[in-house]
Amino acid sequence: MRFQASMKTFFDDNGYLVVEHVLTEEEMAGVRRRTDEIIADPDSAPPGVSVGREGDTIADKSRTEAANRAVRGTAFLVRFDPIFRAFAQNPNILELVRGLIGPRIKVFRDQMLLKPPGGQAKPVHQDQSYFRVRPEGDLVTAWIALDPATEENGCMRYVPGSHKYGIFEIETDPEKPVHHIPVTGAIQFREEVRCPVPAGSIIFHHGCTLHSSEVNRTNTWRRAVILHYTTASARSDHASLNAEVSLEID
16 A cells, blocks of 8 residues: 555545555454454453443443443553554554654554444544644544444544644533533534445544544444554643553654
8 A cells, every 4th residue: 555645635635534445354354353352252351451331421320321231442452462563553554644644653542443233323523632632733543444334334424624623622411421522613614524435444534623423223343443643752731641652653
């Protein structure tokens, strides 16, 4: 996968970039296997890895939805699992990241975001509202599809050009406080773009780009690895995040 100048131009204008068929089935085999092991037995995750459940997002633990124990996501597999650590250093991924933000990089944070059958939506948000990395333009998220992402199972949706407005102030959803709801006022954004992609594809997005995903309306999982890359010198306003960088690369 060779980086092209046109990719950078599109990314800078729109705040996201779809690159299909970056990874082969063989390159994804290890992370798929480990993901399925953790879905089947969350206690099999290495020490230090956090595992979130569908019901964890619900503030009112008396609600039926709060009892949903299906795995919704993980954090720190790159930091603590050698299979994911090697995956995050795939040369094709790194070439694309370096083309977008520069030659010296690190994995600032890593996650898996999983939609089990019926898995909940993620409302519109910015990654930078959580991470507060400076400079603001030095964070790029690589959203890596381990399964085909479709409109039916909750593919990514982007608001083109929204990254140009910086980090918005937020409100929290009282029912699901994990969600950071951006306060965008009267800004007239461009029309949202849905981005279904085949497995092995990567969608890169700027840390300030507004994005979301809908409910998984299928009876199969939608699995994705999320790698938040920054420049080597970038730092978060939150000291605790700087102390938990997933992987120094350069």
